[in-house]
Amino acid sequence: MAFQFITVARKAQEIPEIKAAVANGDITVSVAKRITGVINPENQQDWLVKAKTLTQRSLELEVAKANPKEAVQEMIKPVSAERLEMKLGISHQLDQKLRRVRDLLGRKRNGSVRWEDAVEAMADLYLEKHDPVRRADRVLRKSAARETESVAKLDGEVEREAGDEIVVRKLDALAAEQVSRRVNSASAGSAAQVSERVPAESLHRVNLRDRGRCTHRDSAGERCGESRFTQIHHVVPRAVAGGHAPGDLRTLCGFHHGLVHETLGP
Numbered sequence: 391m392a393f394q395f396i397t398v399a400r401k402a403q404e405i406p407e408i409k410a411a412v413a414n415g416d417i418t419v420s421v422a423k424r425i426t427g428v429i430n431p432e433n434q435q436d437w438l439v440k441a442k443t444l445t446q447r448s449l450e451l452e453v454a455k456a457n458p459k460e461a462v463q464e465m466i467k468p469v470s471a472e473r474l475e476m477k478l479g480i481s482h483q484l485d486q487k488l489r490r491v492r493d494l495l496g497r498k499r500n501g502s503v504r505w506e507d508a509v510e511a512m513a514d515l516y517l518e519k520h521d522p523v524r525r526a527d528r529v530l531r532k533s534a535a536r537e538t539e540s541v542a543k544l545d546g547e548v549e550r551e552a553g554d555e556i557v558v559r560k561l562d563a564l565a566a567e568q569v570s571r572r573v574n575s576a577s578a579g580s581a582a583q584v585s586e587r588v589p590a591e592s593l594h595r596v597n598l599r600d601r602g603r604c605t606h607r608d609s610a611g612e613r614c615g616e617s618r619f620t621q622i623h624h625v626v627p628r629a630v631a632g633g634h635a636p637g638d639l640r641t642l643c644g645f646h647h648g649l650v651h652e653t654l655g656p
């Protein structure tokens with residue numbers, strides 16, 4: 391239901407009459423959802439009349455005729471505490487691709503695989519390549535491993551010349567210096583010179599810390615958590631020399647980013 395509202399709300403920005411029709415009670419949210427895939431500013435009057443007058447079944451047929459992709463309504467619904475049912479329409483072309491994936495996976499696992507296994511394998515592969523949170527985790531792990539290595543080398547050298555306490559102090563100073571050098575290298579300078587690009591390491595740290603989700607909390611302390619359409623917000627505006635260090639950045643969704651800037655001014 392929440393998903394339906396979001397889909398309809400997005401479409402309502404493009405075609406305000408949908409919003410009005412739902413608000414007036416002329417059509418239900420689920421009927422509005424039915425026509426979101428076919429309605430546009432040019433044909434909106436036609437579709438609103440159909441939505442108000444046709445039975446659900448006839449409306450579904452009209453929608454499918456206008457846009458075959460809408461013949462099957464995409465849906466994910468829970469069927470038990472642990473499991474969901476997913477329904478979607480696909481093209482013959484996609485059917486061929488999915489069968490190929492399933493066959494290759496079956497060969498690799500040396501047995502038959504379910505569609506679910508094939509979909510999961512594809513999702514993992516996609517996220518591994520494109521999810522900024524996973525990428526951040528991978529990159530930071532690698533750089534931490536490199537640092538441990540270089541610190542271990544230095545550790546050996548320092549130990550030869552001093553006691554434990556001095557070693558620890560030297561290593562702390564070194565680590566702090568390394569981090570501040572990396573994070574500040576692209577953000578140092580006067581306001582006019584502040585780089586527009588957030589340094590990759592800062593971005594990775596923010597993505598990992600916020601898990602790629604909006605960090606806005608409402609007055610009751612509940613976190614928004616939206617993971618689509620997220621942006622990186624500079625807590626101190628760049629125009630007044632705000633930095634790019636992870637502590638100066640937070641993940642916000644487009645809506646809350648806009649809200650924060652409205653409150654703060656541009």
Ligand SMILES: [Zn+2]
Nearest residue numbers: 604614643646
């Ligand atoms: Zn948000």
